[in-house]
Amino acid sequence: MRDVGPPRLPVRTAVMTVVLLVLLALPGAVDGYVQEYAAWPGFGLAVAVLLDVPRGRRRWAAALLAVLCLPSLSYSYGVSPLVAVVGALGLVLPALLVAAQLLRGDHTRPGRLVELRLSRYLAVTLAGAGLNSLLPAAVGIGDGVPAGLVAGLISFVAAATAQQVVLPLVLRTSDRPASGGGTELWAQRLTLLAVCVAVLWPRSSVGLAFLVLPALGWGAVRGTQRETHVQTFLVCVGAFALNVLGRGPYAAPVPDDLSDPASAALVYSFVLAVCFGTVPLALVVSQLSSMTTYAERSTSAIELMLESATGTLFIAVDETGRTTHWSAGAERLLGWTSEEMLGRSPAHINSQEEVERHAAHFGVPPTHAATLRAMVETGERRDWAYEHRDGGTVMVSLTISQITEPSGRVAGYIASGEDATERIETQRTLEAALEREHESVLRLQEVDHVKQELVSNVSHELRTPITSISGYAELLSDGSLGELNRQQLDAVQRIERNVTRLGLLVEDLLLLSRAEAGHLRLDRRPLDLRDVARESFDLVGPIAAQRSLAVTLDVADAPVTVLGDPDALERVVTNLTGNAVKFTPDGGRVTVTVTRSEGNALLVVSDTGIGISEEEQAQLFTRFFRSSRAVEEAIQGTGLGLSIVDAIVTRHGGTVRVRSAVDRGTRVTVTLPLA
Missing domain, CATH: 1.10.1760 (Arp2/3 complex 21 kDa subunit ARPC3)
Structure with missing residues (x-):
């Protein structure tokens, strides 16, 4: 406490x-x-x-x-x-x-x-x-x-x-040092002593009392504040003491026969004049000294910071545009020394074309001063081209700030910037690369469009000969054109199977072409997804029966109604189930599930097959893509099944997700909105 x-x-x-x-x-x-x-x-x-x-x-x-x-x-x-x-x-x-x-x-x-x-x-x-x-x-x-x-x-x-x-x-008081030298200070002290003796000792020198003030003021300006106060104290106390002892110009009685109050009033007036002539003066001088010292330190610190920032350009100009500061960073970036630039306008190292370019941007007259004022008003940072001393060009990212005095008068401007040459060159290179890439994308899009048209046209053209081949093969197979021996019949059956595969491929290509062109027509109506799954399962069942596979169908007890095209959705289930059977070795298991979840219909086809690596899963819905494992094991396929599934499901407002791991099987989930 x-x-x-x-x-x-x-x-x-x-x-x-x-x-x-x-x-x-x-x-x-x-x-x-x-x-x-x-x-x-x-x-x-x-x-x-x-x-x-x-x-x-x-x-x-x-x-x-x-x-x-x-x-x-x-x-x-x-x-x-x-x-x-x-x-x-x-x-x-x-x-x-x-x-x-x-x-x-x-x-x-x-x-x-x-x-x-x-x-x-x-x-x-x-x-x-x-x-x-x-x-x-x-x-x-x-x-x-x-x-x-x-x-x-x-x-x-x-x-x-x-x-x-x-x-x-x-x-x-202030600890400022004396601004006067030792000789000057002793001269002031001796002068003050002589003046005080000459003025304050005699009894008839009233007119000379003012001589004390200049001597004290000299000490207040050139000496320390402490000594000024000591001198003031000694002079005032000495004048008062001499006056009490009957000495000095204000002692009573004098020829004018001053009264005691008048004599006291005069000596106090003298002391008051001395005090108010020296104490405020010493105080103001000390405050000015402190402010000057602080300003000098601040200026030195700022100049040191500016000079140490060798990677940054600092240029200061006065209100007439003449250079007042040219930093070491400006010398390093532009090659011009401060001796060459001080007192000159930096406008001569900017070409007129560069000034006009920036003036046009701001909509001001094409002069250097007007452009700089526009940058100050907007605060915008601009890239300026400066002429290097060796004749080259340096791009500087520049900001202009206004220097304003406390009175509001504009005292000049300061420009700060960094070398932007490398950045601008990199930017130009990047823009050129992006332009080339854009042109390449356009060409690829054009090629892809041509390819789609080619596939569509070829597919249309192939349908007629395929139909013809299929018809004649059927005539040969049923003996309409004469009996065939066993070997001939086997050859015709091979032709029929391959024509069927070729026809399916053509149908897939036509379906994808229509889907990508936005011409896929769907006959959408309410249907039970369970019925679609059952019909597709019946189609795949005979194929699975030829393999040692456990193929099961698990559907919900209640109807799973969606708004869709039955043929298109049947193809989705068939493609997914067929892929699962095709890529699952004997002894494996394939499961088809139809359920409801959070307002959606879910079709899930899972298997215990060979799976696919994470690196290749991103390409699953790309046309003609086949995994490296399928290619190595020569598993038949065109690489169009999942592309068709994705196109159909997307047109139905649904999504397809695939989760797979090598030798651990694959799980494909189709989500469709319920009707």
Whole structure:
């Protein structure tokens, strides 16, 4: 838990407290010490004491300080304890307010003077001086309003100057080094000393008092901020002390027979002029120095980043288009050095044709400046062709940004970009390759179209001779053209079988041609897929009976109604079942299943045959495709069966899925929407 008990004052704070109490006691201890000088610069010391105390203990410190001030006030002014309490509060409470405002946000240490805004610093100190002057003004009114106003004004000036003299020594100042050399700084110190002796010691040199200000201003500009505040403190305290001792231009009495209040007002006015002529100046110089140092560091960092980015081009131009920065990346990419380009327009390394190309894109006049402004307004990144110093061409992907001053005036532009030559060449090569590929695809499509027409025409033309051969073979086979011996009859039967196979092939080709051309006609009507499966199973049954295979049909108990062409769907079942029987060795098993699932009709044909590899499954529905295993084992087929199945099922709004593994069988699933 944070300690907020009574504070233990550090040495510096204790010393300032003792000095404050001594100043409060001087009017009663020194004969002739006028009340107008009382306790100066006591109010500044009160604020400084409270600035030295951590925030959590500041109220305790203020209470302790008020208690310590009571004896000194009672002794100096001969007032009652109650009046002394009022006077102590009139001193401490404004000091507490000033300390709290100056340390706002800093809970532990005195604030940094260079980080305070000058307006806020002056406003806080003047407000504190105003509060401090209320009590003397109220007391002075007892002798009349003019007397009260004079007392309040002198107290206000005294409190304000007290803060300006003391606080800069307590608040942390800038650590900027002196801008002047050692000889110059010693010359300023000696000059200040000589001016102070010449002005502040004699009693009749009122007209020369202003000479102190130039000497102090010299130190404020060329010396450190800390030394400036020390010099200001010494000059002001020295002028005040000499004035109290009767020396200097403002001491009373003088030939003009100044009154004590007038003499005090003059010395406070001098101190006020000195403080407000040096403290703000030193503060502004320190702030400018900090800003300059920060700007120089930022500029150096930015320049270092720009120069280290050797792969990136950075070009800065002013509002007239002249180059103000040419980065190392620009030198590497374009070959032109910064010495050759600074002060010149980069437009001369862009051809007029290039400018016109970009101007046409933006729809602006064909000038370099108009094109750059259009890029800034749109924020678009463009590829610019630059002339390399060796005569070649470099393509740069460029972005233009506008440099705007805080006032809104356009100060110039900065271009950043990267070498895009290789990318553009690659892009052009890729575009050419894509164009060639597109042309190849068109030619392949044309070839495929010609092939389809050829297949269709040939298939149509083959039907007539096949029909003729089949008819004559049938006449020979049934003896209509004479009796044949056994060998002749066997030959005719072979002809019939091969003609039948050829006819089926022609029919398959015609069916595929019509399907691919979108001319496949389907007589779709509601039908039970179970009946289709049974009829196809009866057709394949005799073939399977010649083999040692277990062929089974498993259909649902309820009707599986779809909207389809019975002949086309029968061909689907026949092709799938025939393939399963053909590619399953003896001893295997073939199963045909018809079921319903999630609003669809499912036809599943599975077998335990030779299967097909995953690499070849993607080509299953390609015309004339036959697996490598089927070719090796010389299994008969045209490679059109699954193509026909896929074409018919697709026209029915269904899908075909195949799952297979080598020597582990195949499972083909046909999904059709229920009617």
